[in-house]
Amino acid sequence: GAVVSQHPSRVICKSGTSVKIECRSLDFQATTMFWYRQFPKQSLMLMATSNEGSKATYEQGVEKDKFLINHASLTLSTLTVTSAHPEDSSFYICSAGKSSARGDSPLHFGNGTRLTVT
């Protein structure tokens, strides 16, 4: 079945530094990927929609200059948390799916990245 790989699974960084998270679709081409953020014991909140070859679409309230998204190929999207602060500590999850006319292709999720900013 379709697999989405997310790397790293855990990262600890110092405040003020930047962290890059990768999301890869391993056996299918993903024209669109989604980035979610999950706070402890809460639901997933969509941050942005990553479109191959074009700019990402950010949800309201998400700082595009802080959460840089690049979708350079059909199998790779990256999320860079710039100038990270402790409040950015969270669980970040990506998902990918195939585009279809019916829109009925299910999303496949990566295993998430636990970011801790000290």
Next chain:
Amino acid sequence: AQSVTQPDIHITVSEGASLELRCNYSYGATPYLFWYVQSPGQGLQLLLKYFSGDTLVQGIKGFEAEFKRSQSSFNLRKPSVHWSDAAEYFCAVGVNTGFQKLVFGTGTRLLVSP
């Protein structure tokens, strides 16, 4: 705007007992509905989905869900719970734009007692 409500934050079920997790949605058009399961520190695994047709859908691991348009519900059920089913369960509604942009409920944590 679409939204999903999961009214139960926690549910404890005895192993072997039946399970029902509630989900209500708000969406103007015909919804695409999903149930995902998340183990601690992991991503989400799709249990089942509803797009159209038979309103009772079967999923993996013995789960099923029934779409009831009149009640705007998509409750998840399992006749006999196993200890390995303990996890967080998320209901989601998808906006059909050629791919699924999902809105998630707040989740229900399932605890299984021996």
